[in-house]
Amino acid sequence: MKELAHKYHAGQKRKGEGNIPYIVHPEAVVDTLLKWGVKPDSPMISIAWGHDLLEDTKVTEAEILNVSDETVLAGIKMLTRPREADKKLYLEGIADSGNRDILLVKVSDRICNSKDFIKLEGKLSAYRYLHEADCLYHALKNISDDPVAQNALTAWETLDNELREPARCDAVRGCLIGGAAGDALGSPLEFLRKDSIKSVYGENVSQYVESGDGTGSITDDTQMTLFTVEGLLRANVRSREKGICDPVSVMRFAYLRWLKTQGIEPEAPEDFINSGWLIQEKQLFQQRAPGNTCITSLESKSVPARNNSKGCGTVMRMAPVGLFFEPEQAYDYGCKFSALTHGHPTGITSGGAFAMLIAYLMQGKTLEESLDLTERHLEKIPAASETLAAIRCARTASDISEIGEGWIAEEALAIGIYCAVHHKWNFKAGVIEAVNIDGDSDSTGAITGNILGVILGENCIPEKWRKNLREYEIVSRTADDLYRIFECNESGHVTED
Numbered sequence: 001m002k003e004l005a006h007k008y009h010a011g012q013k014r015k016g017e018g019n020i021p022y023i024v025h026p027e028a029v030v031d032t033l034l035k036w037g038v039k040p041d042s043p044m045i046s047i048a049w050g051h052d053l054l055e056d057t058k059v060t061e062a063e064i065l066n067v068s069d070e071t072v073l074a075g076i077k078m079l080t081r082p083r084e085a086d087k088k089l090y091l092e093g094i095a096d097s098g099n100r101d102i103l104l105v106k107v108s109d110r111i112c113n114s115k116d117f118i119k120l121e122g123k124l125s126a127y128r129y130l131h132e133a134d135c136l137y138h139a140l141k142n143i144s145d146d147p148v149a150q151n152a153l154t155a156w157e158t159l160d161n162e163l164r165e166p167a168r169c170d171a172v173r174g175c176l177i178g179g180a181a182g183d184a185l186g187s188p189l190e191f192l193r194k195d196s197i198k199s200v201y202g203e204n205v206s207q208y209v210e211s212g213d214g215t216g217s218i219t220d221d222t223q224m225t226l227f228t229v230e231g232l233l234r235a236n237v238r239s240r241e242k243g244i245c246d247p248v249s250v251m252r253f254a255y256l257r258w259l260k261t262q263g264i265e266p267e268a269p270e271d272f273i274n275s276g277w278l279i280q281e282k283q284l285f286q287q288r289a290p291g292n293t294c295i296t297s298l299e300s301k302s303v304p305a306r307n308n309s310k311g312c313g314t315v316m317r318m319a320p321v322g323l324f325f326e327p328e329q330a331y332d333y334g335c336k337f338s339a340l341t342h343g344h345p346t347g348i349t350s351g352g353a354f355a356m357l358i359a360y361l362m363q364g365k366t367l368e369e370s371l372d373l374t375e376r377h378l379e380k381i382p383a384a385s386e387t388l389a390a391i392r393c394a395r396t397a398s399d400i401s402e403i404g405e406g407w408i409a410e411e412a413l414a415i416g417i418y419c420a421v422h423h424k425w426n427f428k429a430g431v432i433e434a435v436n437i438d439g440d441s442d443s444t445g446a447i448t449g450n451i452l453g454v455i456l457g458e459n460c461i462p463e464k465w466r467k468n469l470r471e472y473e474i475v476s477r478t479a480d481d482l483y484r485i486f487e488c489n490e491s492g493h494v495t496e497d
Ligand SMILES: [Mg+2]
Pocket: 219, 220, 221, 288, 289, 290, 442, 443
């Protein structure tokens, strides 16, 4: 089989890796299996040599049979993904097949490819690629008394451990810096309709156009996102130092500090309002079309807010909650923090749903799976029916205008989801589509930037957008502060009163 693999992969190159001959891949899959204790004369080794032959070359089944047997051919066929087949179903088919040999070859294949991804696209991509196949890992666990499976498990976990920290750090930075870039790009377009954008700028806006020098600046969306991070960090510190805390009131004080940056002196003790580095940042003391509902509800003393607003001010600031908490907690706190400013159930549950979506993405799940899981959660909550309907609309709409304009929470969330779904591998294209719309361009740009940033990492954000972002240093520092939480805890943690 080794000779057949060499013959048919001859001349083929590894995808995107320059001039590396394809054959190094089956070779690596074989070597890995041997290292795990598979005997050299096992049919698994032949299957590993030939696992990509039917998928990627013109070899015939007869030729495979000529150098092997029915078991090997059947194995290679099981590992061959039909062109149109759904990736997830294909992987689940292998995980559930009960065929130990095929499972182990596939795990070896996955681990080898993930390692190649590190060099190609960085550790976040490799981490996502590995976790896309979590069903294989769970299947391995079921046969962990098998010594080869045990070695495979150890290899999987070692790689996962090596990738997790750098991948999460990149995801946090990508999410916050990505949101800020989308916000800055959309800022001058917020009150322009699509045709006016075209007539003023000649075409879709794809660079910062607000000031003549090419720089862009964040608006209230990112300002409030930064203060959300600050609130989470303080809740975490307080909880660790004192054993208990009320994250909702800690968050309220963080938002009151934001209120101060808008020129309104909040009614709260001075040492609460003036503490921390964020409030010292002069650059944040700018009124950038802040949402009225956020201002008035923070000015009033009622907690939760007493209004019936479902403006997008909840969703646009909630990404950090998903970076910090596990999904279910992210949903709960996303709702509670939203309720500090907005009273309508859809405004509140949209904030929760966005935090939950980001939390699933943070775990390494794919966008589709994260959306499925978020939908499943919302199905159980009657107050979330509008939010759920908007997410479903985002996933099926054939045009962005079907969703709405994004002034209200569920529409802003849905536009972000629509743009992320349609531009999964292209941060720039996704954010450009999100801001060149009839509606609330800075918020839809920020939300899209958050989603695509957490998936793709910081390097996916055009360098020019990062370099020309006036608040880059502040956002970057905030992201690193948030990430440091993961070095202390597996995920964010607060202990409530
Ligand atoms: Mg704004």
